[in-house]
Amino acid sequence: MDRRTIRTENLIKETFTNLLMIKNIKDITVTEITNMANLDRRTFYLHYKDIYDLNDKIIEEFLNKFRKVLESSKCTEMLNENPLSFIRIILNYLFENRNLCIANLSTNYNNDITEQLLHIVHDKVFDIIKKTFPKCTDAQMEMFYTFCVYGCFGIIINWISTGLLETEENIIIQIEKIVKCTAAYLENND
Numbered sequence: 001m002d003r004r005t006i007r008t009e010n011l012i013k014e015t016f017t018n019l020l021m022i023k024n025i026k027d028i029t030v031t032e033i034t035n036m037a038n039l040d041r042r043t044f045y046l047h048y049k050d051i052y053d054l055n056d057k058i059i060e061e062f063l064n065k066f067r068k069v070l071e072s073s074k075c076t077e078m079l080n081e082n083p084l085s086f087i088r089i090i091l092n093y094l095f096e097n098r099n100l101c102i103a104n105l106s107t108n109y110n111n112d113i114t115e116q117l118l119h120i121v122h123d124k125v126f127d128i129i130k131k132t133f134p135k136c137t138d139a140q141m142e143m144f145y146t147f148c149v150y151g152c153f154g155i156i157i158n159w160i161s162t163g164l165l166e167t168e169e170n171i172i173i174q175i176e177k178i179v180k181c182t183a184a185y186l187e188n189n190d
Contacts (some may be wrong), residue, residue, distance in 0.1 A: 011037045020103035084176050133186040
């Protein structure tokens with residue numbers, strides 16, 4: 001793909017995401033996007049079928065990049081050093097993509113994206129729990145996972161939807177404290 005095509009697609013995606021932060025997807029039009037991006041409507045249709053196709057492609061790209069981050073050797077190294085660094089990895093990725101997260105996880109709360117993100121992290125987090133608490137049953141680990149991940153994700157969504165008022169570092173520290181306290185459940189069952 002040439003640079004011009006990449007720039008055009010990025011401009012369309014950025015314009016759409018900015019609109020999605022303040023409007024529901026059903027209220028956004030191709031004309032609105034192309035006018036704001038100073039593009040011809042035909043240019044939009046060279047890249048996307050419609051608004052929903054654009055949204056699907058943005059989400060697919062977001063989730064694929066998230067998978068790659070979690071599968072990277074850097075991520076594996078961090079997790080081997082400190083299992084709680086997983087929280088930092090996730091928050092860093094969401095923070096780097098904060099406009100997309102604000103648009104999809106808070107304003108329009110896209111439950112499908114939330115479920116896909118949680119599905120992506122499940123195996124990785126479950127492996128961390130198994131290594132840390134080898135004597136616990138799968139049922140205990142699944143309860144711990146469900147409680148921590150959904151709770152952490154709720155904190156993250158609240159943080160995003162309230163405009164990122166706390167620093168990323170403070171959110172990470174607070175989540176780590178909560179997870180450590182919750183880990184006492186597994187330690188007592190170990």
